[in-house]
Amino acid sequence: MTILITGGAGFIGANFVLDWLAQTDEPIVNLDKLTYAGNLETLASLDADARHMFVQGDIGDSALVDRLLAEHQPRAVLNFAAESHVDRSIHSPEDFIQTNIVGTFRLLEAVRAYWGGMPAQEKAAFRLLHVSTDEVYGSLGAGDPAFAETHRYEPNSPYSASKAASDHLVRAYHHTYGLPVLTTNCSNNYGPYHFPEKLIPLLIVNALAGKPLPVYGDGMQVRDWLYVKDHCSAIRRVLEAGRPGEVYNVGGWNEKPNIEIVNTVCALLDELRPSLGTSSYSAQISYVKDRPGHDRRYAIDAGKIERELGWKPAETFESGIRKTVQWYLANPEWVAHVQSGAYRDWVQTQYASV
Ligand code: NAD
Numbered sequence: 001m002t003i004l005i006t007g008g009a010g011f012i013g014a015n016f017v018l019d020w021l022a023q024t025d026e027p028i029v030n031l032d033k034l035t036y037a038g039n040l041e042t043l044a045s046l047d048a049d050a051r052h053m054f055v056q057g058d059i060g061d062s063a064l065v066d067r068l069l070a071e072h073q074p075r076a077v078l079n080f081a082a083e084s085h086v087d088r089s090i091h092s093p094e095d096f097i098q099t100n101i102v103g104t105f106r107l108l109e110a111v112r113a114y115w116g117g118m119p120a121q122e123k124a125a126f127r128l129l130h131v132s133t134d135e136v137y138g139s140l141g142a143g144d145p146a147f148a149e150t151h152r153y154e155p156n157s158p159y160s161a162s163k164a165a166s167d168h169l170v171r172a173y174h175h176t177y178g179l180p181v182l183t184t185n186c187s188n189n190y191g192p193y194h195f196p197e198k199l200i201p202l203l204i205v206n207a208l209a210g211k212p213l214p215v216y217g218d219g220m221q222v223r224d225w226l227y228v229k230d231h232c233s234a235i236r237r238v239l240e241a242g243r244p245g246e247v248y249n250v251g252g253w254n255e256k257p258n259i260e261i262v263n264t265v266c267a268l269l270d271e272l273r274p275s276l277g278t279s280s281y282s283a284q285i286s287y288v289k290d291r292p293g294h295d296r297r298y299a300i301d302a303g304k305i306e307r308e309l310g311w312k313p314a315e316t317f318e319s320g321i322r323k324t325v326q327w328y329l330a331n332p333e334w335v336a337h338v339q340s341g342a343y344r345d346w347v348q349t350q351y352a353s354v
């Protein structure tokens with residue numbers, strides 16, 4: 001038995017690969033294009049591990065995906081591959097359309113052909129799991145109930161619109177062709193190996209470097225945070241027991257305004273690596289121009305996955321954020337390497353005018 005995952009050199013995909021192989025000997029074929037966000041250094045511990053086969057390539061390369069499916073005969077395909085950063089989607093949406101929509105479509109076509117040719121027993125057990133986001137549901141008002149799976153789609157950024165389109169395609173392949181798909185819509189992840197363009201790792205690396213901690217707008221936007229390993233355990237559980245055609249929202253009931261995240265990270269760094277320059281890293285907080293179209297609040301109702309599949313997160317926000325800050329302090333080499341090249345260019349483009 002083998003699984004094929006896409007985007008397994010990115011933040012969540014790589015955490016998933018590491019967790020999977022820590023718990024089972026079932027091999028993984030890992031297809032990743034290695035964009036700026038793909039980082040094989042995260043998977044360095046698997047270099048000599050025959051259970052992990054890495055293939056550099058695009059989910060939109062139908063010939064390559066056909067070949068991988070035929071050669072490795074996976075019992076499941078898990079699609080993590082995406083362009084994932086909202087700010088990048090605002091600056092240049094094209095890649096988001098290509099990978100998140102066209103790429104997912106081509107992957108679905110390849111998987112449909114492969115699944116169609118499987119023997120009956122394997123065909124019944126096969127699953128395509130599509131990893132998606134809470135951002136497809138749009139933005140909540142302060143008193144609104146959290147997003148349930150039945151919430152209407154109201155994506156507001158090119159990123160969330162492209163993810164919404166991919167979710168609709170996945171749904172349609174179940175409805176029209178009977179492809180046994182599963183979709184997960186998860187809230188904001190944080191944890192080890194997170195690329196420092198996203199809020200939490202950016203705060204940690206900027207604080208340590210004595211740089212400003214950029215807070216968009218008034219800092220009162222609310223996100224619902226989940227430790228990445230809890231997202232991985234939810235995906236494993238959905239793969240194992242989810243009902244084909246169903247959608248499962250994944251979250252940890254951890255809504256926080258951004259400014260509270262910033263203050264928490266500063267307080268942890270003050271405790272674990274006191275700043276030499278000032279009494280607190282919070283002196284580096286800098287309010288900057290808001291993100292265009294910035295969604296005000298996300299919150300996930302994780303009741304369905306809890307009730308139907310018995311999944312619960314293992315970490316509280318307090319335990320998860322402490323582990324995360326400790327991980328970044330213990331891994332300066334990973335951080336230094338990820339900050340070279342494309343990352344530096346991106347920071348210049350994003351913050352030059354603020
Ligand atoms: P990421 O940007 O860290 O990683 C994406 C990975 O996909 C990279 O390794 C990249 O090289 C690869 N990739 C990009 N385009 C590709 C292509 N055309 N073909 C093959 N590989 C390609 O993203 P992430 O944060 O790990 O997110 C993974 C998935 O989870 C995405 O689908 C994202 O929408 C979803 N998600 C993310 C979060 C979050 O908070 N990060 C929350 C919910 C859902």
Ligand code: DAU
Nearest residue numbers: 084085086133134135187188197198199214215216221258
């Ligand atoms: O909700 C799930 C989504 O979470 C995923 O689908 C996305 O792939 C992932 O990137 C993330 O999107 P966000 O836009 O919520 O994450 P980001 O880390 O970019 O921003 C978190 C919040 O912090 C958001 O309200 C914007 C704000 N922010 C972000 C950055 C990078 C700042 O205030 N300053 C910053 O410099």
